[in-house]
Amino acid sequence: MELCEMLYNKAEYIETASGNKVSRQSVLCGSQNIVLNGKTIVMNDCIIRGDLANVRVGRHCVIKSRSVIRPPFKKFSKGVAFFPLHIGDHVFIEEDCVVNAAQIGSYVHIGKNCVIVSMIVWGGLVALKLKIYCNVYFLFLFQIWVDFAFIQCHSF
Numbered sequence: 001m002e003l004c005e006m007l008y009n010k011a012e013y014i015e016t017a018s019g020n021k022v023s024r025q026s027v028l029c030g031s032q033n034i035v036l037n038g039k040t041i042v043m044n045d046c047i048i049r050g051d052l053a054n055v056r057v058g059r060h061c062v063i064k065s066r067s068v069i070r071p072p073f074k075k076f077s078k079g080v081a082f083f084p085l086h087i088g089d090h091v092f093i094e095e096d097c098v099v100n101a102a103q104i105g106s107y108v109h110i111g112k113n114c115v116i117v118s119m120i121v122w123g124g125l126v127a128l129k130l131k132i133y134c135n136v137y138f139l140f141l142f143q144i145w146v147d148f149a150f151i152q153c154h155s156f
Contacts, residue, residue: 012044036061037089043067053082058089058106067097072118 013021018038025044028034030051040061042048046069048055053071063069071085085099088106093099098115110116 054084055087056084057087058091060089061087061091061093063093064095064097066095067093067099069093069099072100072102074118 020036022042023044026046033050049070094112
């Protein structure tokens with residue numbers, strides 16, 4: 001997939017020493033726990049939740065407008081635990097996405113309006129549901145959503 005050239009107002013973005021471009025209108029919570037490895041673009045109105053757990057984004061990634069990146073969590077009897085989120089290199093996340101996964105591999109394209117939840121493993125040239133780590137009740141409640149996400153999400 002070829003990316004088209006996009007023009008932007010330099011005053012609306014902050015450029016880091018490693019070439020990352022982050023919109024001034026995006027929200028980086030817990031920025032000390034967020035690592036952008038270089039040449040990554042975070043567009044306007046994005047939210048990255050580094051205050052919950054570490055978030056690491058690879059090189060040459062694009063996170064388009066109004067997307068939310070937050071670490072996955074698991075509920076325990078004594079509370080909630082958050083786990084680190086790793087996004088590989090050359091990942092393209094379209095507009096209005098919610099990524100709540102533990103790991104996104106390299107060379108992945110997440111389609112517009114996708115919601116990537118934890119406890120599901122996706123993989124393959126055309127994204128296929130490989131495993132579901134949940135009970136039957138959870139599966140029943142989210143089956144319609146998973147089928148919709150399957151249609152919306154795909155890899156390179």
